[in-house]
Amino acid sequence: MKPELDPVSGRSTTGHEWNGITELDTPVPKAVWFFLITTFLFSVGYWLFMPAWPLGTTYTKGLLGDDERANLTAAIKAATDERGAWTRIVAEREPVAIMADGDLMAKVRESGRTLFGNNCAMCHGREAVGGPGFPSLVRGTTLWGDTPEAFAETIRVGINSGHTDSRTSQMLAFGRDGILTRQQIDPLVAYVRGLAQQGSTTGKQLDEGRQLFAANCVACHGEGGEGNRSLGAPDLSDGTWLYGGDDASVLQSIWHGRQGHMPSWDGRLSAWERKLLAIYLVDLRGNPR
C-alpha cells in the first residue's frame, strides 16, 4: 500500500486510520538508537572482559581475570594480618607503653567499646557507669584497684565467681546474723551516711556510731571508711554507692550483708582481650564520656 502524506507536516503516515485519525510514520529517535547501541556494545565488552556466562559446572572467566571470591579472600586475609599485628602488640607490650601510643589507643578504644558492649554492658551499662548492685567502673574509688593489672585480674577471676582464684567479697549480715541489734545499727547507718557527708547526724548518735564502726567495721572499711582494695571493701566516704546511699539501702547493706557476683572471663575472653578491656577501662576513667 502506498503511504499517504500528512497534509500538515508533510511526513508520510503509517496508513493506519482510526476514526479519521492517522498515525505519522516517525522514525525511532537518534538518542534511543544511540543508547541501544552503546548498551549492546557495553554488554558485549562486559561478557568478554568480566566473568559472565554460566557453562554448566564452570563459567566464562573474562579476559581481566577479576574474581570477587578471590578479592574477598584477599581482603579478609589483609584484615586478619593487620589485626594480628596490632593484637600481638597489645598482648606483648606493657600497658603504660600501649597507653602512650596514640594510634594503638585508637584501636584499643574502638575494639574495647565493642568487647565491652558485647560482654559487660548488660551489667555495668554501655558507658560503664553501673547501677544498683553493679559498680561504676569510671567513677568513685574502685573495690579492687584501678591499675590495668588489677582490672585485668578482676576480669580474669571474677568476684565470688567460683573460679579457683576468684576474688572473695563478703559483707557480713550484721543484723540478720545477730552480730548487732537494730538499736546499734541505726546509729551506724547515720554514721556511715555521715562519712559520705550525707544525711544528718546528732552528736550522740555520731559518737555511738563512731564507736560501733571502730569496733566492727574498720578491719575491712578502714578508720575513715576509705575501704580496702585487698578485700574489695568499698570506700564508704567517696559519695558513690554500690547499693545505694539512702537510709534504707545502707540499712539493708548492714542488716543483710552483700555478696556481689562478677563472672570470671577466664576461658571466655582471651588474655589479650582481657588486657585490652582493662586498658580500655583505665583510659575511660581518665576521660569519662
Ligand code: HEC
Ligand atoms: C552478670 C553481671 C556482670 C557482668 C556481665 C560483668 N560484671 Fe563486672 N561486676 C559485676 C558486679 C556485680 C561487680 C561487683 C561485685 C561486688 O559486689 O564486689 C563487678 C565488678 C567488676 C569490676 C571491679 C570493679 C572495682 O571497683 O574494682 C571490674 C573491673 C569489672 N566488674 C569489669 C567487668 C568487665 C570488663 C566485664 C565484661 C568482660 C564485666 N565486668 C562483666 C557484674 C558483672
Ligand code: HEC
Ligand atoms: C569482712 C569485711 C567487712 C566488714 C567487717 C564490714 N564490711 Fe561492709 N562491706 C564489705 C565488703 C566486701 C562490701 C562489698 C560487698 C559487695 O561488693 O558485694 C561491703 C559493703 C558495705 C556497704 C555497701 C556500700 C555501698 O557502696 O553500697 C556498706 C554500707 C557497708 N559495707 C557498711 C559496713 C558497716 C557499717 C560495717 C560494720 C558494722 C561493715 N560494713 C563491716 C566488707 C566488710
